[in-house]
Amino acid sequence: MSDPTLSPAWQALKAQRKALAKTAMRDLFAEDKKRFERFSMSAAGILLDYSKNRITPDTMKSLVKLARTSQLQTAIEAMFSGVAINLTEHRAVLHTALRNRSEQPVFVEGKDVMPDVRQVLARMKRFTQAVRSGKWRGHTGKRITDIVNIGIGGSDLGPVMVTQALTPYWQKGLTPHFVSNVDPTHISETLRRLDPETTLFIVVSKSFGTPETLLNAQLARRWLVTALKDEAAVARHFVAVSTHTEKVRAFGIDTTHMFAFWDWVGGRYSVWSAVGLSVALMVGMDNFAALLDGAFAMDQHFRTAPLAQNMPVIMALLGIWYNNFWDAQSQVVLPYDQYLARFPAYLQQLDMESNGKSVTRTGKPVHYATGAIIWGEPGTNGQHAFYQLIHQGTRLIPADFLAAAESHNPINQQHQVLLSNCFAQSKALMLGKTRAEVRAELTAANLGSAEIRMLLPHKVFPGNRPSNTLLYRKLDPHTLGALIALYEHKVFVQGMIWDVNSFDQWGVELGKQLAGAIEQGLVNPGKASGHDSSTNGLINTCKALRADS
Ligand SMILES: O=P(O)(O)OC[C@H]1O[C@H](O)[C@H](O)[C@@H](O)[C@@H]1O
Numbered sequence: 098m099s100d101p102t103l104s105p106a107w108q109a110l111k112a113q114r115k116a117l118a119k120t121a122m123r124d125l126f127a128e129d130k131k132r133f134e135r136f137s138m139s140a141a142g143i144l145l146d147y148s149k150n151r152i153t154p155d156t157m158k159s160l161v162k163l164a165r166t167s168q169l170q171t172a173i174e175a176m177f178s179g180v181a182i183n184l185t186e187h188r189a190v191l192h193t194a195l196r197n198r199s200e201q202p203v204f205v206e207g208k209d210v211m212p213d214v215r216q217v218l219a220r221m222k223r224f225t226q227a228v229r230s231g232k233w234r235g236h237t238g239k240r241i242t243d244i245v246n247i248g249i250g251g252s253d254l255g256p257v258m259v260t261q262a263l264t265p266y267w268q269k270g271l272t273p274h275f276v277s278n279v280d281p282t283h284i285s286e287t288l289r290r291l292d293p294e295t296t297l298f299i300v301v302s303k304s305f306g307t308p309e310t311l312l313n314a315q316l317a318r319r320w321l322v323t324a325l326k327d328e329a330a331v332a333r334h335f336v337a338v339s340t341h342t343e344k345v346r347a348f349g350i351d352t353t354h355m356f357a358f359w360d361w362v363g364g365r366y367s368v369w370s371a372v373g374l375s376v377a378l379m380v381g382m383d384n385f386a387a388l389l390d391g392a393f394a395m396d397q398h399f400r401t402a403p404l405a406q407n408m409p410v411i412m413a414l415l416g417i418w419y420n421n422f423w424d425a426q427s428q429v430v431l432p433y434d435q436y437l438a439r440f441p442a443y444l445q446q447l448d449m450e451s452n453g454k455s456v457t458r459t460g461k462p463v464h465y466a467t468g469a470i471i472w473g474e475p476g477t478n479g480q481h482a483f484y485q486l487i488h489q490g491t492r493l494i495p496a497d498f499l500a501a502a503e504s505h506n507p508i509n510q511q512h513q514v515l516l517s518n519c520f521a522q523s524k525a526l527m528l529g530k531t532r533a534e535v536r537a538e539l540t541a542a543n544l545g546s547a548e549i550r551m552l553l554p555h556k557v558f559p560g561n562r563p564s565n566t567l568l569y570r571k572l573d574p575h576t577l578g579a580l581i582a583l584y585e586h587k588v589f590v591q592g593m594i595w596d597v598n599s600f601d602q603w604g605v606e607l608g609k610q611l612a613g614a615i616e617q618g619l620v621n622p623g624k625a626s627g628h629d630s631s632t633n634g635l636i637n638t639c640k641a642l643r644a645d646s
Pocket of ligand 1: 307
């Protein structure tokens with residue numbers, strides 16, 4: 098892969114960015130009455146309105162050329178067909194196989210993986226039906242009422258985000274809980290509210306070697322065995338999801354109660370596998386299948402639509418446009434949908450762990466910006482907190498707004514209030530408010546000229562701040578599946594253009610390695626001295642504070 102910045106498309110985009118420096122989106126809208134039609138599209142039940150971006154048709158043409166230069170279409174096919182594109186781990190990247198709803202085989206090193214995928218889905222179906230119907234009971238014969246997913250990173254964020262997003266589909270009488278943090282407070286506060294006789298733990302870990310998860314699972318296991326006074330109780334209250342049968346067995350979970358997945362599924366791409374067991378327990382296997390169907394619909398679109406009409410590609414290119422040509426550092430995600438409250442957190446791992454890289458796939462340093470900082474909160478809460486900076490701050494922050502046309506809770510007109518806020522925000526960001534407009538407003542309010550002079554600069558909105566809006570009918574499992582797949586593919590496209598490996602995460606290892614030695618320092622008696630002075634100081638102060646208490 099060659100340096101993307103050397104391509105003619107990159108150079109053309111640089112020139113276009115200069116040419117657009119003084120162009121306001123409000124003028125582009127005024128000049129072209131069909132701007133919405135020109136810059137919007139639908140796929141898999143989702144409308145993307147990208148008209149409120151600093152783009153002209155020429156910008157889009159050059160962006161698409163840039164994608165072509167990166168041989169994107171070949172890369173898409175390589176991913177879908179099981180080529181080991183995760184070079185540093187020598188692995189295929191096949192979360193798309195998990196939701197391959199066609200009859201087509203998917204090969205990894207000559208073996209069709211689809212029979213295994215279908216077999217695990219069938220096991221999930223049997224198991225979830227047994228728990229939901231009350232056939233599967235706890236050790237003392239009681240029905241399961243609470244499900245605790247113990248996992249972290251991809252083994253937590255997907256399950257928790259999707260479960261929460263699909264709250265309207267939950268089975269009555271079942272309550273989900275998610276424990277991730279190694280902070281003992283997390284598991285303790287969760288267990289405090291639970292009855293061991295009716296609680297089912299799902300220990301989810303791809304590696305089954307993540308200390309946070311294993312420590313929390315051990316605590317849960319001890320809590321259960323102590324309460325039920327029988328080691329054998331573990332069999333009815335613990336199941337595991339992992340790629341590592343041996344480690345699951347060593348932990349003491351019967352491997353007949355283990356759901357497998359495979360090393361060609363990245364942790365942050367794994368909710369489609371048995372990692373989504375807590376989701377399936379809460380919403381039932383039919384709804385879980387609809388989630389897969391939605392993702393499959395987006396996969397089909399991504400794989401077959403021409404680049405210029407390809408939703409994940411367009412979103413990725415717009416991200417690159419701001420990241421690399423307008424120096425935007427972050428991307429805010431603003432779901433006007435309370436059910437998507439954890440969506441920004443989910444996207445943080447998906448995007449930042451995938452594209453937060455500074456060497457190319459062949460290990461050369463990159464000299465251009467890669468993955469953006471992803472952040473966000475549901476609307477309208479964000480409006481009353483940080484939108485000030487988005488509207489009037491010094492930074493350019495491209496925004497993704499997400500909204501459902503229909504609410505699961507249609508009470509009075511409140512959903513219309515939510516939607517009007519959503520549309521008003523993107524309009525305000527685009528339009529801004531000029532000095533002349535502010536002056537006219539203040540004059541109409543009969544303010545004196547000194548007061549007007551004083552207030553005027555504070556009340557001006559520069560506008561021209563870009564956003565996308567994703568609009569769908571209702572947040573059902575199908576739509577949610579499509580939405581997640583959309584962002585997964587967006588991240589993939591950006592990684593391909595930046596020439597980084599979006600599927601490894603070596604950057605999380607160093608801290609893990611160092612934590613072991615620091616833990617020794619905290620546990621062992623005496624003063625720590627083997628670290629830098631700050632680390633020694635923190636360890637020793639901690640010990641002194643404890644000794645004082
Ligand atoms: O599922 P596990 O093997 O327990 O891994 C859990 C998480 O931990 C790692 O540190 C990675 O950064 C994540 O990508 C992963 O999802």
